[in-house]
Amino acid sequence: MLKILKYSFYDLSRSLWSYVYFFFYLLLGVVLLFLNNDLSNAVITLMNVIIVLVPLIGTIFGVMYFYNSREFTELLLAQPVRRSSIFLGQYLGVAISLSASLILGLGLPFIIYGLFQSGAIWDFVSLLVSGVFLSFIFTALAFNIALSYENKIKGFGLAILLWLFLAVVYDGLFLLSLVYFQDYPLDKFSLVASMLNPIDLSRILILLKLDISALLGYTGAVFKQFFGTGLGAFTSIGVLILWVLLPVWRIKYISAKKDF
Amino acid sequence: MVVLNGLELKTPESGIIAVLGPNGSGKTTLIKSILGMVVPQKGEIEVNGQRVKKHWNYRENIDYLPQIANFPGNLKVKELIDMIKDLRGKEARDWELIELFKLEPFLQKKLNNLSGGSKQKVNLVLCFMFNSPLIILDEPTSGLDPVSLIRLRKLIQQEKENGKTILITSHIMNFVEEISDRIVFLLEGKIYFNGTVEELKTSTGEKDFEHAIANILTGNHA
Numbered sequence: 459m460l461k462i463l464k465y466s467f468y469d470l471s472r473s474l475w476s477y478v479y480f481f482f483y484l485l486l487g488v489v490l491l492f493l494n495n496d497l498s499n500a501v502i503t504l505m506n507v508i509i510v511l512v513p514l515i516g517t518i519f520g521v522m523y524f525y526n527s528r529e530f531t532e533l534l535l536a537q538p539v540r541r542s543s544i545f546l547g548q549y550l551g552v553a554i555s556l557s558a559s560l561i562l563g564l565g566l567p568f569i570i571y572g573l574f575q576s577g578a579i580w581d582f583v584s585l586l587v588s589g590v591f592l593s594f595i596f597t598a599l600a601f602n603i604a605l606s607y608e609n610k611i612k613g614f615g616l617a618i619l620l621w622l623f624l625a626v627v628y629d630g631l632f633l634l635s636l637v638y639f640q641d642y643p644l645d646k647f648s649l650v651a652s653m654l655n656p657i658d659l660s661r662i663l664i665l666l667k668l669d670i671s672a673l674l675g676y677t678g679a680v681f682k683q684f685f686g687t688g689l690g691a692f693t694s695i696g697v698l699i700l701w702v703l704l705p706v707w708r709i710k711y712i713s714a715k716k717d718f
Numbered sequence: 719m720v721v722l723n724g725l726e727l728k729t730p731e732s733g734i735i736a737v738l739g740p741n742g743s744g745k746t747t748l749i750k751s752i753l754g755m756v757v758p759q760k761g762e763i764e765v766n767g768q769r770v771k772k773h774w775n776y777r778e779n780i781d782y783l784p785q786i787a788n789f790p791g792n793l794k795v796k797e798l799i800d801m802i803k804d805l806r807g808k809e810a811r812d813w814e815l816i817e818l819f820k821l822e823p824f825l826q827k828k829l830n831n832l833s834g835g836s837k838q839k840v841n842l843v844l845c846f847m848f849n850s851p852l853i854i855l856d857e858p859t860s861g862l863d864p865v866s867l868i869r870l871r872k873l874i875q876q877e878k879e880n881g882k883t884i885l886i887t888s889h890i891m892n893f894v895e896e897i898s899d900r901i902v903f904l905l906e907g908k909i910y911f912n913g914t915v916e917e918l919k920t921s922t923g924e925k926d927f928e929h930a931i932a933n934i935l936t937g938n939h940a
Binding site: 461533 | 750753754755756757772774775776777778780782784788789790791792793801802804805806
């Protein structure tokens with residue numbers, strides 16, 4: 459698997475899009491830090507960007523890479539390599555290179571700004587951790603979609619719909635149901651509902667770390683009340699790990715049965 | 719979709735076996751099943767006594783030439799060859815073959831920029847560079863110029879003399895007639911004929927190989 463990972467990573471490291479993605483974060487980091495001059499403000503703004511953008515790029519890039527590397531995959535399938543290594547290697551290649559763009563793109567300006575001397579380093583780390591989680595989760599979901607649909611247009615459409623649903627529609631529905639059922643106790647419901655959406659979950663994770671109760675919102679407040687800050691962060695990381703493992707397991711499962 | 723159904727085929731130790739059949743008769747599916755790229759719904763396939771299903775090591779002993787030379791387009795020819803060598807981790811005679819097919823000028827070119835014939839030559843190098851006992855060739859002649867075709871024919875004969883088993887599909891009948899020891903004729907996923915070229919000619923009553931094949935096709939499917 460490591461060899462496949464190596465070649466996928468190598469392939470992606472020569473792709474223009476990896477660099478566009480990297481420079482975007484670099485620019486964003488530089489602008490936010492050096493024009494704003496406030497580290498924790500910058501972290502909050504970045505959170506809002508990351509939480510929407512990372513899943514979008516993860517899904518699109520994942521689907522695109524999978525469809526584009528079909529030839530490579532077919533070539534590998536005839537070689538003495540385990541099937542699961544081919545797909546997991548490619549998946550890790552995409553997820554790691556996206557994460558690397560994120561970490562390097564945001565990390566460099568923050569280090570130059572003097573992050574290590576500031577107390578905000580752990581806030582920043584929690585931001586990167588959730589960004590990396592989101593990259594891994596949404597790339598895995600994208601691979602699931604691409605493996606299930608031969609038709610590229612269908613695959614792309616579904617991937618975008620998935621992103622739209624989890625990033626935008628889900629919150630709307632969630633809010634609507636909170637308003638509609640406001641006469642009932644909703645703590646458990648909102649706890650479960652936020653765990654079912656990795657984007658909400660990472661938002662809560664970052665906000666718990668930042669400890670800004672004004673921004674936590676209802677779910678965050680319930681989370682904090684239910685778990686406390688430490689346990690809350692711990693639980694949300696646990697659920698995020700599950701969000702990575704389940705789609706990855708399904709990649710393995712579908713790819714073992716698929717005909718090429 | 720059922721492509722191959724009730725197909726039972728055993729191949730002897732060595733020699734050249736040609737799998738023939740009209741378009742869509744399941745030749746490629748048969749080959750892909752042997753390679754484990756297509757997972758059979760029922761039945762067993764064994765290569766050298768090793769079961770194919772859920773295994774992968776057996777592919778160490780197979781060299782495969784895919785029908786359509788699809789390669790990752792942004793790689794250079796040399797990089798692709800090195801990559802496959804690295805993946806296999808086996809000794810390879812790539813230079814000998816690069817020279818044979820006169821590929822040196824293309825080594826630093828990207829695969830996207832190669833013509834169909836040159837891609838096929840790269841395909842052939844990748845396939846023949848390992849010394850595996852079983853060689854599977856899916857339409858090896860496609861896109862090749864006459865000179866390369868002669869070289870390929872020689873190469874295949876050589877490999878046969880080295881005691882290898884070679885499985886070929888092709889639409890070029892005189893190519894098949896000249897090189898194959900045994901013909902397996904597939905029709906709608908079933909074996910319609912299995913024997914030597916001579917047996918085929920006598921059983922159909924045709925003197926010409928091409929006509930004998932056409933006889934099977936028209937005689938039963940007009």
